Amino acid sequence: MIRLMRRAECLLCGKKRTAPVPGWNTSRGITSEGKPWPTAGALTFCSACGLTQKNTGLLWRRQTARIYKTYAPYYQSGGKEQRVFDTGRGSLTTRSAALLGRLRRHLPGSAAAEALDIGCGNGSLLRNLRRSFPSWNLYGADRTRRYDRELRTRWGVRRVYHGEAANINRTFDAVFMLHVLEHARRPVAFLNSVKKLIKPGGMLFIQIPDLTANPVDLVIFDHCTHWTRSHITALLAQSGWHIRVITNRWVPREISIIAAPAPTSQARGRVPGAARHSKRLHQQIAWLGRLKAQAQALCGKGPLGIFGTSNAGTWLATEIGRGVEFFVDEDADRIGKRHLRKLIVGPHDLKRGQNVLMALPPPLASRIARRLKASGVKARLIQPPPV
Ligand SMILES: [Zn+2]
Numbered sequence: 001m002i003r004l005m006r007r008a009e010c011l012l013c014g015k016k017r018t019a020p021v022p023g024w025n026t027s028r029g030i031t032s033e034g035k036p037w038p039t040a041g042a043l044t045f046c047s048a049c050g051l052t053q054k055n056t057g058l059l060w061r062r063q064t065a066r067i068y069k070t071y072a073p074y075y076q077s078g079g080k081e082q083r084v085f086d087t088g089r090g091s092l093t094t095r096s097a098a099l100l101g102r103l104r105r106h107l108p109g110s111a112a113a114e115a116l117d118i119g120c121g122n123g124s125l126l127r128n129l130r131r132s133f134p135s136w137n138l139y140g141a142d143r144t145r146r147y148d149r150e151l152r153t154r155w156g157v158r159r160v161y162h163g164e165a166a167n168i169n170r171t172f173d174a175v176f177m178l179h180v181l182e183h184a185r186r187p188v189a190f191l192n193s194v195k196k197l198i199k200p201g202g203m204l205f206i207q208i209p210d211l212t213a214n215p216v217d218l219v220i221f222d223h224c225t226h227w228t229r230s231h232i233t234a235l236l237a238q239s240g241w242h243i244r245v246i247t248n249r250w251v252p253r254e255i256s257i258i259a260a261p262a263p264t265s266q267a268r269g270r271v272p273g274a275a276r277h278s279k280r281l282h283q284q285i286a287w288l289g290r291l292k293a294q295a296q297a298l299c300g301k302g303p304l305g306i307f308g309t310s311n312a313g314t315w316l317a318t319e320i321g322r323g324v325e326f327f328v329d330e331d332a333d334r335i336g337k338r339h340l341r342k343l344i345v346g347p348h349d350l351k352r353g354q355n356v357l358m359a360l361p362p363p364l365a366s367r368i369a370r371r372l373k374a375s376g377v378k379a380r381l382i383q384p385p386p387v
Contacts, residue, residue: 008055010046011187011225012235013271017048020055023285028318029221031067032179033075034310036318036340039063040219045281049234050274052211052218052226052281056185064183064222068143073121076309076344077333081124084251085330085371092330095251096128099178102250103205104132106258108173111135116172116197118165119180122147123155130155139172141165166193173199178207181232182223191239195261204241206257208232214253214361215284215387216312229255234271252364283387290385292319295357298382299323305356307368307381309339312359317342328356328379347372350379357382 007016021043029040042055086098113136120140141161151157184190209217211226245258298304303325306313317324327344335346356379358365369381
């Protein structure tokens, strides 16, 4: 018992002030690729800096290794990158293409720029970089070697690195790190080691889930840190980076950051107001419970569809089990396929009177429902409870 009571060091501030989050029960989880997972992990909260995190003990490390062994990005669409609604273009486009549109004016101007994508997976971003910048020298880094050949031969990626970022012996004008930091058990040391990869005048681009905009991030088992804007700001200061741009407006529910190595070492990053973060965390956990209760109640009133086949929809469907009849998704690469053995239909296949629960955080759910209604969708698009 004494061993269990020992407090782990906070993954951000390093203080032994983490404790299990009361009220976090044995909810089912999902993996970051959006597959069901038997547990959501042991959630802890640091009372010194207010970072919500997972207990990354042996159990978490073993299970995470199992998740990564068969990791299949965008498995719902046979590996094709997820499409999102790009408000800039007013149409559906891939996540990477939408992001590059926003990022473009901040990227290196050189026609022969050297770029590295850390956590490149099956190459969603590298493919889009190749299309936008045909003469750039592209490099990738990832755990898996599964996609190396295709990335090199088809997309002209010069090399795919494996192992520690610290062992990469080359420098770059731009380093990309999309959905990587939330998996790192030592984010401060990791970001420190990335500094030496940046050429003078070069940049680092980071994208991470924004916990404040998406409570479902909490149930993703292999996400060991759950970031807010103030926590990521502290992390970057602590690991010696200067932030040029930080915004949550480029991709919904994500924080996008452009940073460069700081000229001199900065004071340790400080995060004010742990109490405020604790209060929000408890509201978010309560919301997950209310969303589940709402879905269960709707299941008793006839066939229920869930909008979305990514993280939130998958989590909710596994939580309520048999009650879900079908999924709804706007992504043409997913429509007509099956997810968790249920059919995925498009919004325009829906009939009047069908019930569809918008399994998304409220502001996004109402934005999408308004847009779908305006385009003539007939079904009852049911809003989630307020957070
Ligand atoms: Zn802390």
